[in-house]
Amino acid sequence: MLKLKRRKLNYFLFSIIFLFGMQSGMAQNPTDILQKEITFEANNESVIELLEKIEKQTDLTFVYSPNDLDNSIRLNFFKKKIKTGDLLIKIFEKTPISFKANGEQIILFKTNVRKIGLRKNNVIKPSKNIVFSGYVLDAKTGEAMITAAIYEKKTFTATTTNNFGFFSLTLPNGSHTIVISFVGYQTQEINLSETQQMQIKLLPASNEITQVVVSASKEKEKENNPIESSRMGLMRIPAQKLKAIPAVAGEPDILKAITLLPGISQSVEGSAGFYVRGGGSDQNLILMDGVPMYNPHHLFGFLSTFNPDAINNIEITKGAFPARYGGRLSSVLDITLNDGNNQEWKKNISFGLLSARASVSGPLKKETSSIFFSARRTILDLIIAPIAADRDGKKFVEKPSYNFGDVNLKFNYKLSEKDRIYVSGFFSRDNLSLKINAKDEFVGTQKLREATGWSSAFGSVRWNHLFSDKLFLNTTAYYSNYNYFAKRSKEVEGSTNGILPNSENRSDYFSIINDLTFKQDYQYYLNNNHHIRFGGGVIFHEFKPGVNSFSKKIDGATILSSTPDNTTKATEFSLYAEDDIRVNDKLKLNIGVHASALDVQDTSYFSVQPRLSARYLVSKKIALKIGFSQMTQYLHLLTSSNLTKSSDLWVPVTKNILPPTSTQYSIGTAFSFGKNYEVEIEGYYKDMKNIIDYKEGASFLLTTGDWENKVERGSGESYGAEFFIQKKKGRWTGWLGYTLSWTNRTFENINFGKSYPYKYDRRHDISIVGSYQINKTWSMNASWIFNSGNYVSLSTASHVTANYDGDVSYGWFEFPAVGILSFDISAINPGLNSNPPARNNYKLPDYHRLDISTSRKKITKRGNRSEWIFGLTNAYNKFNPSIFSQSFSVEDDGNNLKLKSKITQYALFPILPTVSYSLSF
């Protein structure tokens, strides 16, 4: 009886292999895999535990729907050698499960035919459709694969996975071949004839070259293909691509990488922020696993706080925003972090010139729970410490220091087949400090401490729930904190002769934002013509912008203490609904509406923002697109036109400061040519209202409570065209981006009411990024960026001025050109004027820079992966100034005093060799 069964199953098994194995393009004969002998034993173990055991002993990966397996059955096997195929037959001999081999994957499926239908009046009617849903995961790590393409092979009916790897595809009754693909992974095909929910595990391609060559063809990437997608202004950078882009000082960085895309401008070197289609840096919503980040920068903007080892996926939207996004005018940068490897423990360490980082990831319970932890710290302070400290014996010690660091922690747990929970934590901090200890026999001991910096932190909990194979819910709750601080303290321990008493003086400046948020996002896959998203949320904001706190103690007694309270609390609500509609094969729409409200200072604001984008397929290779979106945001970043960090202040909308709004129109086309080239061209016009800027002459000192009196309300507009050509596959990959744009600002009381160019009104912006895979070990990468110079308010001439009596006077000392960061001046004479003749009157020289790097990847004898990256930042040593200073001197030639003035420009990077090393084990 047993033999007979085995023969039947063997026969069935070989039938499966014969039917499906040949078309799957396997590298290995499936019969060989199943004939392979292993030594196996089991002691009262469940089916899933047995499968995991087999996976460990072999190269096999099982693909199955956990719902199909009866995990309550416990099995025993005495230790013996057995063929893999026979073992599987034994495991499933009393179940309706059968299997087929596909390369190194074994696909498990139910063999009984289940009738799916709706029961009505006791009559079972067969359903017209079947639904294929589930998750797509990396077979090696168990990480969710975001934007993986799932499509029916004949009809090209397609969908993509969401940020949690979930998908749902509705198909008509019948047999279908489903293809699952993702760039850099082996494509998988599954035959389907009934409603199924599965976990699909994709294997990475065997090496870098095949990774890009064997990855899905253009047709197979349907939903990710810009020709197919109805969305506009959307760009993605895969995590592995991010690391291949040469970066400043050899540190891969996401915020620098995205500025290589068209429509996105970098700030000046050494300052933070990026600028999208003429919007300010505060108009970018930067989401880290769904949590907004206010100042995601290290080292005054050199690096972002996003550890490249922690990133899974990057997506930036510049226009035609889907309704699910809101809260900023110009862009949404959506960064998804790794969940953690749920298959095996993996560690990674990396060293660069600026920082060292480490990460560890692994399963707490295989297939069920995993954890990811990464940490990074600057090593710059350790390098410069020996020369930074100034010592004068024991009497005087001066020790400046700069350090930054960040930590990511993420834990996820599969509560059931329908529920998964994610818990995340993040902390980053930058700290520039100065410690001075001075000892004097008369004055006593003095300790001076100064520190400037900023920190960001959040904790979040997310819960995924599947109501059905068509309805997906993500619930998020998080608390975040952003703190900018400048602290100074002076402690005096009086001398023994009592000249000075013991005293302690403290002055703290800080700017704090606390957010507490709860939100829900639903995705309903109604059918293949409607993918509906809806949801809403509430954010409780607490702003403490620019608080100056003082305290003074003498002999332990507090004689002065002041901490003004300028807290502004605001509650922000949002609701949205959108539908991805496939009208027919040619026309696809994304229609939605985002509604938001803010309750602040007994004032309520309400905004309804319609969104629309449409794609019309002219041919298989050419698509036309249009987009329209209105956006509202409820906070501002006040930034001086001539200074950076210390004057940057996040402030909320108040009863006097209205919410800024924008309307953006875009039109474009996407097409492909050759085998591997994709082209996107977009034009846009954006109108911005109620944006604010500092008044002319506004002081940045003592800002507590009075910032509203220092700002002006105005408008802005930007328009331009973007060109993007990309090659994703082959030994050569990369892109070329070009942006032609204009952007300006108009304020009634700035620049005498005349429009003026925005600081980052860059007429031309070109970026070229290329990678060449030389062989399995070596690759070369290069990026070149060119952009028209920034606009600055710069004095070009001095002249005498008249007082109200019409009299003119002058002296030989004058105020420096405004718009300059620092100066050296000994006196001031208001009779001479050196002011800029207009706001942003001067265009600085054009900026361009080439960065190159080469990478050597190797697998060590122990099977660990190591990588050396050698590079040159600013390879041809272009002098790109980012800071200016003006100095004056006076010379007496015997008859007259002559004023001499000099403007010096500083560039931050000469040619800079870089090296970094990473090891994964």
Added chain:
Amino acid sequence: MKMIQKIIAYTFLLLLISSCTKEFTFDSEETKSKIVVNSLVKNTKEMEVAVTKSFSVSGDAELEELENAQVAIFKNDSFVENLVYTKTTEDAIGKFSSTFIPETNSDYRIEVSHPDLETVQANATLPNGVEISDASVKFVGGNSFNFSFTLDDPAEVNYYFIKMFFRSYILDSITQEKKYLYSERIEIPVAAVPDGQRYLDNGFIFKDETFGDDKATIAGIAKYTRIPASIGGGNFPSLGGPAEEAMTDSSTLFIHLETLSENAFKYYKSNATYLNLLTVDIFGEATSLFSNVENGYGIFAGVYVSEVGVEVEE
């Protein structure tokens, strides 16, 4: 080990700093000299125009008067006269003066040409004056006093500059006559002039937006502070004299009102912002000085001056 660490650190820093600074040079077009015209056209005196040349902010700077410039005045598009250059020993800069006193509601145009520079021009209109009425001043103790007066604000948009002052004097030791030296600073409270902006000598510039089309009453408690000329007090320290011995004549308060043309208002306002920047926060937000001189710099704008003396009640 420490030595190696130091060598690495110095090498790293050297690499960063080397070739990182450079002197900035403007395009020559940006900094080429232009004619600078400064003149406030007033109803109280002949037209006086200071004509100088601007100089680059980078490189050597030398202020140069354009004594041989040709300064032509047109009234309602008709040529009136060429102004004549004069300079006294007390003048820091000489002036081109007219032989006439400007009239209200007349359009004046100035054209200044110089062989080496581009010709510039500007237009100015002298606005109608506004009367001050119902003025009263009464001391309330110390250096403080109540004040109140009314402006007959016309219907159209108007712009003003106002300041108040007492006069100081010294007594001639022989004749015992009063010799007036300079005015005392009087601080007008902010609340007295809604949306006003402080300008020179504790004055205020303001628009009549808050007054509507009606009479406007400006009132409040002001105080005066006597600042010796030796540390910069008063308007005319250059007149000299034993300033510390000066007496304040607090029997009469002078109210100085200027009705400004729009261009004069813009100039005052931008200059006030600039001067405030100098004294409050030199790193503050950038500001520009208004100019209505085509192809050049400076200001040519009309200002109607009226001044009344009000007897102070004790």
